[in-house]
Protein backbone atom coordinates (compact mmCIF):
# COMPACT_ATOMS: atom_id res chain seq x y z
CA UNK A 289 0.00 0.00 0.00
CA UNK A 290 1.28 3.45 -0.90
CA UNK A 291 2.35 5.62 2.02
CA UNK A 292 2.51 8.77 -0.05
CA UNK A 293 -0.34 10.82 -1.37
CA UNK A 294 -0.94 14.32 -2.66
CA UNK A 295 -3.98 15.08 -0.52
CA UNK A 296 -4.94 13.54 2.79
CA UNK A 297 -8.65 14.13 3.39
CA UNK A 298 -10.05 13.58 6.87
CA UNK A 299 -13.75 12.74 6.87
CA UNK A 300 -15.79 10.75 4.33
CA UNK A 301 -18.94 12.88 4.50
CA UNK A 302 -20.22 15.27 1.83
CA UNK A 303 -17.31 17.67 2.38
CA UNK A 304 -14.49 15.11 2.17
CA UNK A 305 -15.87 12.97 -0.65
CA UNK A 306 -16.84 15.86 -2.91
CA UNK A 307 -13.48 17.61 -2.61
CA UNK A 308 -11.75 14.23 -3.05
CA UNK A 309 -13.74 13.38 -6.16
CA UNK A 310 -12.89 16.74 -7.78
CA UNK A 311 -9.17 16.53 -6.97
CA UNK A 312 -8.94 12.90 -8.10
CA UNK A 313 -10.74 13.81 -11.35
CA UNK A 314 -7.94 16.30 -12.01
CA UNK A 315 -5.39 13.50 -11.58
CA UNK A 316 -4.28 14.07 -7.98
CA UNK A 317 -3.78 11.14 -5.61
CA UNK A 318 -6.14 11.43 -2.66
CA UNK A 319 -6.52 9.38 0.48
CA UNK A 320 -9.78 9.83 2.41
CA UNK A 321 -9.95 8.50 5.96
CA UNK A 322 -12.86 8.38 8.36
CA UNK A 323 -12.88 7.07 11.90
CA UNK A 324 -16.39 5.75 11.45
CA UNK A 325 -16.75 2.39 9.68
CA UNK A 326 -18.87 3.74 6.80
CA UNK A 327 -19.07 6.36 4.05
CA UNK A 328 -21.32 9.41 4.05
CA UNK A 329 -20.73 11.00 7.45
CA UNK A 330 -24.07 11.92 8.99
CA UNK A 331 -25.86 11.39 5.67
CA UNK A 332 -25.10 7.63 5.86
CA UNK A 333 -28.08 5.38 5.14
CA UNK A 334 -28.42 1.60 5.18
CA UNK A 335 -31.06 -1.11 5.42
CA UNK A 336 -32.29 -2.25 8.84
CA UNK A 337 -32.79 -5.91 9.81
CA UNK A 338 -36.10 -5.99 7.88
CA UNK A 339 -34.63 -4.42 4.74
CA UNK A 340 -36.02 -0.91 5.28
CA UNK A 341 -33.70 1.84 4.01
CA UNK A 342 -32.99 3.98 7.07
CA UNK A 343 -31.25 7.29 7.66
CA UNK A 344 -28.91 6.32 10.50
CA UNK A 345 -28.18 9.80 11.85
CA UNK A 346 -31.53 11.55 11.61
CA UNK A 347 -33.59 12.46 8.54
CA UNK A 348 -31.57 13.86 5.65
CA UNK A 349 -33.88 15.77 3.31
CA UNK A 350 -31.86 16.88 0.31
CA UNK A 351 -32.89 20.28 -0.97
CA UNK A 352 -31.21 23.05 -2.93
CA UNK A 353 -31.70 26.24 -4.91
CA UNK A 354 -28.45 25.70 -6.82
CA UNK A 355 -28.59 23.99 -10.20
CA UNK A 356 -24.79 23.80 -10.15
CA UNK A 357 -24.83 21.69 -6.98
CA UNK A 358 -27.73 19.50 -8.12
CA UNK A 359 -26.12 18.97 -11.54
CA UNK A 360 -22.85 17.97 -9.92
CA UNK A 361 -24.46 15.37 -7.62
CA UNK A 362 -26.65 14.14 -10.50
CA UNK A 363 -23.51 12.65 -12.06
CA UNK A 364 -23.65 10.03 -9.31
CA UNK A 365 -27.34 9.56 -8.67
CA UNK A 366 -30.82 9.81 -10.11
CA UNK A 367 -33.40 11.43 -7.84
CA UNK A 368 -36.64 10.42 -6.18
CA UNK A 369 -38.64 13.68 -6.06
CA UNK A 370 -40.35 14.22 -2.73
CA UNK A 371 -42.19 17.10 -1.11
CA UNK A 372 -41.21 16.87 2.53
CA UNK A 373 -44.37 17.05 4.65
CA UNK A 374 -44.37 16.61 8.39
CA UNK A 375 -46.67 17.06 11.45
CA UNK A 376 -46.38 18.43 14.93
CA UNK A 377 -47.94 16.55 17.85
CA UNK A 378 -49.21 18.28 20.98
CA UNK A 379 -52.20 17.85 23.28
CA UNK A 380 -52.69 14.32 21.94
CA UNK A 381 -53.31 15.42 18.36
CA UNK A 382 -51.45 15.94 15.12
CA UNK A 383 -51.16 19.46 13.72
CA UNK A 384 -50.36 20.64 10.24
CA UNK A 385 -46.82 22.06 10.48
CA UNK A 386 -44.99 24.30 9.60
CA UNK A 387 -47.66 26.86 10.50
CA UNK A 388 -49.95 27.50 7.50
CA UNK A 389 -53.63 28.15 6.87
CA UNK A 390 -54.52 24.52 7.71
CA UNK A 391 -52.83 24.91 11.12
CA UNK A 392 -54.85 28.08 11.74
CA UNK A 393 -58.10 26.27 10.90
CA UNK A 394 -57.15 23.47 13.27
CA UNK A 395 -56.31 26.08 15.92
CA UNK A 396 -59.65 27.94 15.69
CA UNK A 397 -61.67 24.80 14.92
CA UNK A 398 -63.41 26.00 11.73
CA UNK A 399 -62.71 26.83 8.09
CA UNK A 400 -60.98 30.14 7.45
CA UNK A 401 -59.16 32.14 4.76
CA UNK A 402 -55.74 33.64 4.14
CA UNK A 403 -57.22 37.10 4.73
CA UNK A 404 -58.63 36.13 8.13
CA UNK A 405 -55.38 34.38 9.16
CA UNK A 406 -53.31 37.40 8.13
CA UNK A 407 -55.58 39.75 10.09
CA UNK A 408 -55.33 37.45 13.12
CA UNK A 409 -51.52 37.37 12.84
CA UNK A 410 -51.44 41.14 12.53
CA UNK A 411 -53.13 41.33 15.93
CA UNK A 412 -50.98 38.67 17.59
CA UNK A 413 -47.55 39.57 16.22
CA UNK A 414 -45.16 41.24 18.61
CA UNK A 415 -43.77 44.26 16.74
CA UNK A 416 -40.01 43.72 16.57
CA UNK A 417 -38.23 45.41 13.67
CA UNK A 418 -35.02 43.43 13.70
CA UNK A 419 -35.42 40.14 15.55
CA UNK A 420 -32.15 39.43 17.33
CA UNK A 421 -32.75 35.85 18.45
CA UNK A 422 -34.92 32.79 17.84
CA UNK A 423 -37.63 33.86 20.29
CA UNK A 424 -38.01 37.29 18.71
CA UNK A 425 -38.06 35.95 15.17
CA UNK A 426 -41.07 33.72 15.88
CA UNK A 427 -42.87 36.20 18.16
CA UNK A 428 -42.55 38.81 15.42
CA UNK A 429 -44.18 36.48 12.89
CA UNK A 430 -46.92 34.65 14.80
CA UNK A 431 -47.16 35.99 18.36
CA UNK A 432 -46.85 34.25 21.70
CA UNK A 433 -49.53 31.53 21.58
CA UNK A 434 -48.28 29.75 18.48
CA UNK A 435 -44.67 30.35 19.53
CA UNK A 436 -45.28 28.61 22.86
CA UNK A 437 -47.27 25.82 21.25
CA UNK A 438 -44.81 24.86 18.51
CA UNK A 439 -41.39 26.43 19.13
CA UNK A 440 -40.46 27.14 22.72
CA UNK A 441 -40.56 23.60 24.12
CA UNK A 442 -39.03 21.96 21.04
CA UNK A 443 -36.15 24.42 20.97
CA UNK A 444 -35.47 24.08 24.70
CA UNK A 445 -35.26 20.31 24.31
CA UNK A 446 -33.21 20.33 21.13
CA UNK A 447 -30.60 22.84 22.30
CA UNK A 448 -30.96 22.91 26.10
CA UNK A 449 -31.07 26.68 25.63
CA UNK A 450 -33.92 29.12 25.55
CA UNK A 451 -34.78 30.36 22.01
CA UNK A 452 -33.70 33.84 23.10
CA UNK A 453 -30.15 32.49 23.56
CA UNK A 454 -29.99 31.21 19.98
CA UNK A 455 -29.37 33.10 16.73
CA UNK A 456 -32.54 34.16 14.91
CA UNK A 457 -31.47 31.95 11.99
CA UNK A 458 -32.21 28.74 13.98
CA UNK A 459 -36.00 29.08 14.26
CA UNK A 460 -36.10 31.12 11.04
CA UNK A 461 -35.24 27.86 9.24
CA UNK A 462 -38.91 26.95 9.63
CA UNK A 463 -41.22 28.67 7.10
CA UNK A 464 -44.47 30.30 8.21
CA UNK A 465 -47.14 30.66 5.53
CA UNK A 466 -50.65 32.01 5.34
CA UNK A 467 -51.68 29.83 2.37
CA UNK A 468 -52.07 26.04 2.33
CA UNK A 469 -48.49 25.26 1.32
CA UNK A 470 -47.49 22.87 4.11
CA UNK A 471 -44.07 21.78 2.82
CA UNK A 472 -41.40 21.77 5.53
CA UNK A 473 -38.73 23.30 3.32
CA UNK A 474 -38.50 26.27 1.01
CA UNK A 475 -35.95 25.24 -1.61
CA UNK A 476 -36.93 24.67 -5.22
CA UNK A 477 -35.27 21.30 -5.65
CA UNK A 478 -36.45 18.72 -3.13
CA UNK A 479 -35.51 15.09 -3.76
CA UNK A 480 -33.61 12.13 -2.34
CA UNK A 481 -30.93 10.13 -4.14
CA UNK A 482 -33.10 7.37 -5.64
CA UNK A 483 -30.99 4.53 -4.20
CA UNK A 484 -29.92 6.40 -1.08
CA UNK A 485 -26.94 8.52 -0.04
CA UNK A 486 -24.53 5.63 0.56
CA UNK A 487 -25.07 4.29 -2.96
CA UNK A 488 -24.49 7.79 -4.36
CA UNK A 489 -21.17 8.00 -2.49
CA UNK A 490 -20.16 4.50 -3.61
CA UNK A 491 -20.70 5.59 -7.21
CA UNK A 492 -18.57 8.67 -6.57
CA UNK A 493 -15.75 6.38 -5.46
CA UNK A 494 -16.26 4.00 -8.41
CA UNK A 495 -15.89 6.97 -10.74
CA UNK A 496 -12.63 8.04 -9.06
CA UNK A 497 -9.80 5.53 -9.35
CA UNK A 498 -7.37 8.06 -7.81
CA UNK A 499 -9.44 8.27 -4.64
CA UNK A 500 -8.43 5.77 -1.98
CA UNK A 501 -10.72 5.31 1.01
CA UNK A 502 -9.80 3.95 4.43
CA UNK A 503 -12.56 3.57 7.01
CA UNK A 504 -12.14 3.09 10.75
CA UNK A 505 -8.99 5.25 10.78
CA UNK A 506 -8.51 8.33 12.90
CA UNK A 507 -6.60 11.42 11.77
CA UNK A 508 -3.83 10.71 14.30
CA UNK A 509 -3.24 7.28 12.79
CA UNK A 510 -3.50 8.59 9.23
CA UNK A 511 -0.94 11.30 9.95
CA UNK A 512 1.56 8.66 10.97
CA UNK A 513 0.74 6.46 7.98
CA UNK A 514 0.75 8.81 4.99
CA UNK A 515 3.06 11.56 3.80
CA UNK A 516 0.98 14.23 2.09
CA UNK A 517 1.34 17.59 0.48
CA UNK A 518 -1.93 19.15 1.56
CA UNK A 519 -4.46 18.22 4.24
CA UNK A 520 -8.22 18.69 3.92
CA UNK A 521 -9.77 18.47 7.38
CA UNK A 522 -13.55 18.10 7.79
CA UNK A 523 -13.66 17.10 11.48
CA UNK A 524 -14.24 19.42 14.47
CA UNK A 525 -11.87 22.40 14.29
CA UNK A 526 -11.39 22.56 18.08
CA UNK A 527 -10.33 18.91 18.11
CA UNK A 528 -7.76 19.64 15.38
CA UNK A 529 -6.16 22.19 17.70
CA UNK A 530 -6.30 19.93 20.78
CA UNK A 531 -9.10 22.10 22.21
CA UNK A 532 -6.45 24.55 23.32
CA UNK A 533 -8.99 27.34 23.81
CA UNK A 534 -11.50 24.93 25.37
CA UNK A 535 -14.08 22.65 23.71
CA UNK A 536 -16.61 24.35 21.44
CA UNK A 537 -20.22 23.66 22.38
CA UNK A 538 -21.99 20.99 20.32
CA UNK A 539 -25.37 19.36 20.65
CA UNK A 540 -25.52 15.61 20.36
CA UNK A 541 -28.34 13.12 19.92
CA UNK A 542 -29.22 9.56 20.82
CA UNK A 543 -31.13 7.72 18.09
CA UNK A 544 -33.53 4.95 19.03
CA UNK A 545 -34.53 2.84 16.07
CA UNK A 546 -37.48 0.44 15.95
CA UNK A 547 -38.52 -1.83 13.08
CA UNK A 548 -42.00 -3.18 12.42
CA UNK A 549 -42.93 -6.05 10.11
CA UNK A 550 -46.28 -6.28 8.32
CA UNK A 551 -47.88 -8.23 11.16
CA UNK A 552 -46.82 -5.70 13.79
CA UNK A 553 -48.34 -2.95 11.66
CA UNK A 554 -51.80 -4.51 11.49
CA UNK A 555 -54.32 -1.94 12.77
CA UNK A 556 -51.77 0.87 12.76
CA UNK A 557 -53.35 2.48 9.67
CA UNK A 558 -55.95 3.99 12.01
CA UNK A 559 -53.15 6.37 13.03
CA UNK A 560 -50.89 6.38 9.97
CA UNK A 561 -53.71 6.67 7.42
CA UNK A 562 -52.24 4.01 5.13
CA UNK A 563 -51.21 0.38 5.43
CA UNK A 564 -47.51 -0.40 5.90
CA UNK A 565 -46.80 2.79 7.87
CA UNK A 566 -46.53 3.54 11.60
CA UNK A 567 -47.28 7.29 11.73
CA UNK A 568 -49.08 9.77 9.43
CA UNK A 569 -45.97 11.55 8.07
CA UNK A 570 -42.23 11.12 7.47
CA UNK A 571 -41.56 13.21 10.55
CA UNK A 572 -43.62 14.10 13.60
CA UNK A 573 -42.26 16.79 15.92
CA UNK A 574 -43.00 16.66 19.65
CA UNK A 575 -42.62 20.15 21.17
CA UNK A 576 -44.06 19.24 24.60
CA UNK A 577 -41.51 19.30 27.43
CA UNK A 578 -42.71 16.08 29.09
CA UNK A 579 -41.94 14.01 25.95
CA UNK A 580 -38.21 13.23 26.12
CA UNK A 581 -37.60 13.07 22.35
CA UNK A 582 -37.94 15.88 19.79
CA UNK A 583 -39.16 13.95 16.78
CA UNK A 584 -40.00 10.56 15.33
CA UNK A 585 -38.89 9.95 11.76
CA UNK A 586 -40.37 7.28 9.49
CA UNK A 587 -38.22 7.81 6.43
CA UNK A 588 -40.09 5.26 4.29
CA UNK A 589 -42.68 8.01 3.67
CA UNK A 590 -39.93 9.97 1.90
CA UNK A 591 -37.86 7.27 0.20
CA UNK A 592 -40.92 5.69 -1.42
CA UNK A 593 -39.41 2.25 -0.82
CA UNK A 594 -41.93 -0.48 -1.68
CA UNK A 595 -41.74 -2.81 1.30
CA UNK A 596 -44.38 -3.90 3.81
CA UNK A 597 -42.14 -3.39 6.86
CA UNK A 598 -41.20 0.01 8.23
CA UNK A 599 -38.77 1.71 10.58
CA UNK A 600 -39.07 4.64 12.99
CA UNK A 601 -36.28 6.57 14.73
CA UNK A 602 -36.82 8.65 17.86
CA UNK A 603 -34.33 11.48 18.50
CA UNK A 604 -33.29 12.24 22.07
CA UNK A 605 -31.18 15.40 22.35
CA UNK A 606 -28.12 15.08 24.52
CA UNK A 607 -25.37 17.25 25.94
CA UNK A 608 -22.22 16.57 23.95
CA UNK A 609 -19.22 14.91 25.65
CA UNK A 610 -15.98 13.89 23.87
CA UNK A 611 -17.44 10.35 23.57
CA UNK A 612 -20.42 11.58 21.51
CA UNK A 613 -20.79 12.59 17.87
CA UNK A 614 -20.89 16.40 17.64
CA UNK A 615 -24.04 16.53 15.49
CA UNK A 616 -24.78 20.25 15.75
CA UNK A 617 -22.58 23.30 16.21
CA UNK A 618 -24.54 25.70 18.45
CA UNK A 619 -25.67 28.83 16.53
CA UNK A 620 -25.39 31.35 19.37
CA UNK A 621 -23.30 34.47 20.01
CA UNK A 622 -21.16 32.92 22.79
CA UNK A 623 -20.36 29.88 20.62
CA UNK A 624 -19.48 32.12 17.65
CA UNK A 625 -17.12 34.04 19.91
CA UNK A 626 -15.46 30.81 21.10
CA UNK A 627 -15.12 29.64 17.46
CA UNK A 628 -13.55 32.95 16.41
CA UNK A 629 -10.26 32.06 18.14
CA UNK A 630 -10.05 28.75 16.28
CA UNK A 631 -11.06 30.44 13.02
CA UNK A 632 -8.15 32.84 13.37
CA UNK A 633 -5.76 29.90 13.63
CA UNK A 634 -7.29 27.91 10.78
CA UNK A 635 -7.29 30.94 8.46
CA UNK A 636 -3.50 31.12 8.78
CA UNK A 637 -2.85 27.50 7.71
CA UNK A 638 -1.37 27.33 4.24
CA UNK A 639 -1.38 23.60 3.65
CA UNK A 640 -4.55 22.72 5.52
CA UNK A 641 -8.08 23.36 4.23
CA UNK A 642 -10.96 23.39 6.71
CA UNK A 643 -14.31 22.63 5.11
CA UNK A 644 -17.69 21.21 6.12
CA UNK A 645 -20.05 21.63 9.02
CA UNK A 646 -17.60 20.75 11.81
CA UNK A 647 -14.39 22.32 10.53
CA UNK A 648 -16.10 25.68 9.91
CA UNK A 649 -18.50 25.32 12.85
CA UNK A 650 -21.57 26.21 10.77
CA UNK A 651 -25.10 24.82 10.84
CA UNK A 652 -24.92 23.91 7.15
CA UNK A 653 -27.17 21.69 5.07
CA UNK A 654 -25.81 19.07 2.67
CA UNK A 655 -26.13 21.24 -0.42
CA UNK A 656 -24.28 24.09 1.26
CA UNK A 657 -21.47 21.74 2.29
CA UNK A 658 -21.33 20.38 -1.28
CA UNK A 659 -21.04 23.94 -2.58
CA UNK A 660 -18.28 24.70 -0.10
CA UNK A 661 -16.35 21.54 -1.12
CA UNK A 662 -16.69 22.36 -4.85
CA UNK A 663 -15.38 25.89 -4.21
CA UNK A 664 -12.45 24.59 -2.16
CA UNK A 665 -11.56 22.07 -4.89
CA UNK A 666 -11.51 24.93 -7.43
CA UNK A 667 -9.27 26.96 -5.13
CA UNK A 668 -6.86 24.05 -4.63
CA UNK A 669 -6.75 23.27 -8.35
CA UNK A 670 -6.02 26.92 -9.11
CA UNK A 671 -3.18 26.80 -6.60
CA UNK A 672 -1.64 23.40 -7.37
CA UNK A 673 -2.65 23.06 -11.03
CA UNK A 674 -2.50 19.58 -12.54
CA UNK A 675 -0.05 16.86 -11.50
CA UNK A 676 3.03 16.46 -13.76
Ligand code: FAD
Nearest residue numbers: 299301302303323329330346348349507523644645653654
Ligand atom coordinates in the same frame (compact mmCIF):
# COMPACT_ATOMS: atom_id res chain seq x y z
P1 FAD B 1 -20.04 15.02 8.43
O1 FAD B 1 -21.15 14.35 7.70
O2 FAD B 1 -20.14 15.18 9.90
O3 FAD B 1 -18.70 14.23 8.08
C1 FAD B 1 -17.49 14.45 8.75
C2 FAD B 1 -16.82 13.10 8.92
O4 FAD B 1 -15.51 13.31 9.48
C3 FAD B 1 -17.55 12.19 9.90
O5 FAD B 1 -17.95 11.00 9.25
C4 FAD B 1 -16.55 11.93 11.01
O6 FAD B 1 -16.57 10.58 11.50
C5 FAD B 1 -15.22 12.23 10.34
N1 FAD B 1 -14.19 12.69 11.27
C6 FAD B 1 -14.27 13.74 12.10
N2 FAD B 1 -13.12 13.87 12.78
C7 FAD B 1 -12.30 12.88 12.37
C8 FAD B 1 -10.97 12.48 12.71
N3 FAD B 1 -10.26 13.14 13.63
N4 FAD B 1 -10.44 11.40 12.09
C9 FAD B 1 -11.17 10.71 11.17
N5 FAD B 1 -12.42 11.05 10.81
C10 FAD B 1 -12.97 12.12 11.40
N6 FAD B 1 -28.73 18.47 5.93
C11 FAD B 1 -29.64 18.63 4.95
O7 FAD B 1 -29.31 19.18 3.88
N7 FAD B 1 -30.93 18.18 5.09
C12 FAD B 1 -31.35 17.55 6.23
O8 FAD B 1 -32.51 17.15 6.33
C13 FAD B 1 -30.40 17.37 7.28
N8 FAD B 1 -30.78 16.77 8.43
C14 FAD B 1 -29.86 16.58 9.42
C15 FAD B 1 -30.26 15.90 10.57
C16 FAD B 1 -29.34 15.67 11.58
C17 FAD B 1 -29.77 14.95 12.83
C18 FAD B 1 -28.00 16.13 11.44
C19 FAD B 1 -27.00 15.89 12.54
C20 FAD B 1 -27.61 16.80 10.30
C21 FAD B 1 -28.52 17.04 9.28
N9 FAD B 1 -28.17 17.69 8.10
C22 FAD B 1 -29.09 17.86 7.09
C23 FAD B 1 -26.82 18.25 7.92
C24 FAD B 1 -25.89 17.29 7.18
O9 FAD B 1 -25.71 16.13 7.98
C25 FAD B 1 -24.57 18.00 6.95
O10 FAD B 1 -24.75 19.19 6.22
C26 FAD B 1 -23.57 17.16 6.19
O11 FAD B 1 -23.64 15.80 6.48
C27 FAD B 1 -22.20 17.71 6.54
O12 FAD B 1 -21.20 17.00 5.87
P2 FAD B 1 -19.72 17.10 6.40
O13 FAD B 1 -18.90 16.28 5.49
O14 FAD B 1 -19.35 18.51 6.63
O15 FAD B 1 -19.75 16.47 7.87
Ligand code: UDP
Nearest residue numbers: 376438439440442443446458459461462573
Ligand atom coordinates in the same frame (compact mmCIF):
# COMPACT_ATOMS: atom_id res chain seq x y z
N1 UDP C 1 -38.09 24.06 15.67
C1 UDP C 1 -39.11 24.19 16.61
N2 UDP C 1 -40.22 23.39 16.47
C2 UDP C 1 -40.37 22.49 15.48
C3 UDP C 1 -39.34 22.38 14.53
C4 UDP C 1 -38.21 23.17 14.66
O1 UDP C 1 -38.99 24.96 17.54
O2 UDP C 1 -41.40 21.80 15.43
C5 UDP C 1 -36.89 24.91 15.81
C6 UDP C 1 -35.82 24.22 16.67
O3 UDP C 1 -35.10 25.21 17.37
C7 UDP C 1 -34.97 23.56 15.62
C8 UDP C 1 -34.97 24.61 14.51
O4 UDP C 1 -36.31 25.14 14.54
O5 UDP C 1 -33.68 23.28 16.10
C9 UDP C 1 -34.63 24.11 13.14
O6 UDP C 1 -35.45 23.00 12.83
P1 UDP C 1 -35.02 21.93 11.73
O7 UDP C 1 -36.15 20.95 11.59
O8 UDP C 1 -34.55 22.65 10.53
O9 UDP C 1 -33.79 21.25 12.47
P2 UDP C 1 -32.77 20.08 12.03
O10 UDP C 1 -33.49 19.19 11.06
O11 UDP C 1 -31.58 20.76 11.47
O12 UDP C 1 -32.51 19.40 13.34
